Amino acid sequence: MGIIRTDKLAYEYIRRDEEGNPEGITRAIDGVSIDIVPGEFVAILGHNGSGKSTFAKHINSILHATEGTVWVDGKDVADPDNVWDVRQTAGMVFQNPDNQIIGQIVEEDVGFGPENMGVPTKEIWERVEESLKAVHMYKYKDKSPNKLSGGQKQRVSIAGVLAMHPKCIILDEPTAMLDPGGRKEVIRAVRALNQVENITVLLITHYMDEVIYADRVLVMDKGRIALQGTPKEVFSQVERLKELRLDVPQEILLARSLNEMGISIPENILGVKEMAQCIAQEYFG
Amino acid sequence: MSIIFNHVNYIYDADTKHSSYALKDINLQINKGEFIGIIGHTGSGKSTLTQLMNALLKPTDGEVYFEGVDINSNGYNKKELRSRVGLVFQYPEHQLFEADVFSDVCYGPKNLGLSKKEAELRAFEALRLVGMDNEYYYQSPFDLSGGQKRRVAIAGVLAMKPEVLILDEPTAGLDPKGRDEILDQITRLKKETGITIILVSHSMEDVAKYVDRLIVMNQGQIMYDDTPREVFKHAESLQESGLALPRVTYIMHELKKLGVPVDTKAITVEEAAMEIASLLRK
Amino acid sequence: MLRDITIGQYYQEDSVIHRLDPRVKLAGTVLYIVLLFAFEGIFGYIMAALALFIVVKLTRIPFKYMIRGLKPVVMILMITVFFNLFLTPGQVLVVLWKLTITKEGIIIAGKMAIRLCLLIISASVMTLTTTPNQLTDGLEKSMGFLNKAKVPVHEISMMMSIALRFIPILLEETDKIMKAQIARGADFETGGLIKRAKALVPLLVPLFIAAFRRANDLAMAMEARCYRGGDGRTKMKPLIYKKEDRIAYAIMMGYILILLIARVVCGLR
Numbered sequence: 001m002g003i004i005r006t007d008k009l010a011y012e013y014i015r016r017d018e019e020g021n022p023e024g025i026t027r028a029i030d031g032v033s034i035d036i037v038p039g040e041f042v043a044i045l046g047h048n049g050s051g052k053s054t055f056a057k058h059i060n061s062i063l064h065a066t067e068g069t070v071w072v073d074g075k076d077v078a079d080p081d082n083v084w085d086v087r088q089t090a091g092m093v094f095q096n097p098d099n100q101i102i103g104q105i106v107e108e109d110v111g112f113g114p115e116n117m118g119v120p121t122k123e124i125w126e127r128v129e130e131s132l133k134a135v136h137m138y139k140y141k142d143k144s145p146n147k148l149s150g151g152q153k154q155r156v157s158i159a160g161v162l163a164m165h166p167k168c169i170i171l172d173e174p175t176a177m178l179d180p181g182g183r184k185e186v187i188r189a190v191r192a193l194n195q196v197e198n199i200t201v202l203l204i205t206h207y208m209d210e211v212i213y214a215d216r217v218l219v220m221d222k223g224r225i226a227l228q229g230t231p232k233e234v235f236s237q238v239e240r241l242k243e244l245r246l247d248v249p250q251e252i253l254l255a256r257s258l259n260e261m262g263i264s265i266p267e268n269i270l271g272v273k274e275m276a277q278c279i280a281q282e283y284f285g
Numbered sequence: 286m287s288i289i290f291n292h293v294n295y296i297y298d299a300d301t302k303h304s305s306y307a308l309k310d311i312n313l314q315i316n317k318g319e320f321i322g323i324i325g326h327t328g329s330g331k332s333t334l335t336q337l338m339n340a341l342l343k344p345t346d347g348e349v350y351f352e353g354v355d356i357n358s359n360g361y362n363k364k365e366l367r368s369r370v371g372l373v374f375q376y377p378e379h380q381l382f383e384a385d386v387f388s389d390v391c392y393g394p395k396n397l398g399l400s401k402k403e404a405e406l407r408a409f410e411a412l413r414l415v416g417m418d419n420e421y422y423y424q425s426p427f428d429l430s431g432g433q434k435r436r437v438a439i440a441g442v443l444a445m446k447p448e449v450l451i452l453d454e455p456t457a458g459l460d461p462k463g464r465d466e467i468l469d470q471i472t473r474l475k476k477e478t479g480i481t482i483i484l485v486s487h488s489m490e491d492v493a494k495y496v497d498r499l500i501v502m503n504q505g506q507i508m509y510d511d512t513p514r515e516v517f518k519h520a521e522s523l524q525e526s527g528l529a530l531p532r533v534t535y536i537m538h539e540l541k542k543l544g545v546p547v548d549t550k551a552i553t554v555e556e557a558a559m560e561i562a563s564l565l566r567k
Numbered sequence: 568m569l570r571d572i573t574i575g576q577y578y579q580e581d582s583v584i585h586r587l588d589p590r591v592k593l594a595g596t597v598l599y600i601v602l603l604f605a606f607e608g609i610f611g612y613i614m615a616a617l618a619l620f621i622v623v624k625l626t627r628i629p630f631k632y633m634i635r636g637l638k639p640v641v642m643i644l645m646i647t648v649f650f651n652l653f654l655t656p657g658q659v660l661v662v663l664w665k666l667t668i669t670k671e672g673i674i675i676a677g678k679m680a681i682r683l684c685l686l687i688i689s690a691s692v693m694t695l696t697t698t699p700n701q702l703t704d705g706l707e708k709s710m711g712f713l714n715k716a717k718v719p720v721h722e723i724s725m726m727m728s729i730a731l732r733f734i735p736i737l738l739e740e741t742d743k744i745m746k747a748q749i750a751r752g753a754d755f756e757t758g759g760l761i762k763r764a765k766a767l768v769p770l771l772v773p774l775f776i777a778a779f780r781r782a783n784d785l786a787m788a789m790e791a792r793c794y795r796g797g798d799g800r801t802k803m804k805p806l807i808y809k810k811e812d813r814i815a816y817a818i819m820m821g822y823i824l825i826l827l828i829a830r831v832v833c834g835l836r
Contacts, residue, residue, distance in 0.1 A: 048459070
């Protein structure tokens, strides 16, 4: 059984007009069933308003489903007795780095989770140290978060979740407010956690270049899963992605243009290096 | 008819041990009608630069001139300057406050002391220029989608009829489609009105295909100031300063590294495809 | 302008004052303020100023930086001085239209100004050298006895800590919104009281919306990290008195003794 599993998950909320009278019902999530196995790196892509963030907030019971069930590590998140276990098993990193750092000093912030869980003092320090080291932020341990860059703040947030020793990390658009340098830092840290520490990752984003290395990509639209598969399978569907208001990696577009010019290059190569190697092979015969 | 920076320094927290240069010896001329991109990572000084342009900040040293007059000299009418050099901040939707879209856009013109009628005419014009439909005019701005809110906020500045429009990260936080829509709208605006536009961004990819001139900021200084194509020739040093190039440009550079005699100047997919095709056909 | 407010902000530095137990600093600040009101003679003020000067030096925080924090309270200071200056009865020195300045008024106003300045600087020394987390830990521990009276000590101190953490962020936000509205021709600086109050609407509405959005986000982030109040919570940095702290307490005792002896023996106030 998967570490995160949902069955026909649906979430509805009532729209209200200015006087507070109900106007209608919006179905933000509409029958989503997924199954993520331990150690997997799954990315959820989707434009703003596609329901991807709403979906993520169900996994650690910040929002509660209207219909359907979510299990984290076999535990039903709707059961109030499971809430704290679930939140510890599936840690969550949010979009705005300023709104999720509680401590005034980096190490105090990373210790916040373990403190809440009642971890003994000595072990908190060990966890803080190893978590900060895992995201390469140890040397900033006694700095004020306000002095850090966006990418560094997000890495501190990731360390804060890591210190709770989760089996799975959910990242809800962690790079949306960062510059390219910061985005790269964060994604590199996330990939390392997945590969080195074998933590299951669920990355929610609208940047296609961040999901190229995922094991599996889910594309959401109107609260449903519109497309899923390996990155290669998903990104080769250029027209469908454009319909879903998403970007297509330029290497795929390049291959397509070349094919139109009569040069045959496979249309499912992802990655700058991979694409260059493929063209070079063609060139050198 | 231009903005000129003459040896401008800007220092943060000047009297503490944390004092640091936000800008260092900036010399710059921005001419009427230009379409300029200012690129740099967070903290490179690009936002400080824009705030100096309409006197929201005062340089620590040096002068900023608008149409030949030092804008920080005594008695200079800064309010008028700010209506002529319009600045749209990052996440401008956070400045919306009125009960409906239309009143919010009227706020700027009203501050200029225009009559109600004139202010409303300008608001209509500005909302039209950013492509907002009439049906939204009397809705609360807080009920709109992220992309629409941003258009309203841009209209709020446009309604002041600026001669120069500066947009700080106009695409931040938008999804790819929203980003393209806003940038296309800005390009259309440029064509329709001919005003000077300065697009500030940390994303090369977004800005490069729209602007004629690219200014790259790094650590408070101007690193490059040229056409996008010329700037992109410096792929490696750009990457070192935390900026990203279009992926095709990276592919071309990678090809060159692998020994393929390719010209690396392509910045769009079409150009790259042409270049590679001509090579492979030989 | 708004960046200048230093009260409630932490200034990172490695000094002996920074390392003290927050309970020591809390006790010290309270004691200092009490003594400031108890010994209001010239000698008391000289001692108070001297003590504060030494502490400020020990913090290694630039004095200029600390003084900047006084600017926002200059207005309050002026008002207090003004009232004391004109409304204290006594020996009349100058008459300006209907206002009279008395000798007593000058003395009281002068004392008030000195006292307020010292008070504000001493309070900011505490917040500049103590992280909000330490501060609230200190409060929580020294006020722990109130728990028995059903006062939610942990919740109150957590609220304080978060408020302090967000002061710089909200100030920055205020600065940004203010600039954005100035760029749209807003004028926060001229006009009568009503006009100025009206001009604040475009600043306050977005600011409140932003604050609520942040509060909402933060609550979510705290819950996601298993925050559920003070019960069963452990401490990363439990408060334990060290040698330095005991010395600090001893110095404080010494300070009180000097003041008392001076008053009783030499008659100095």
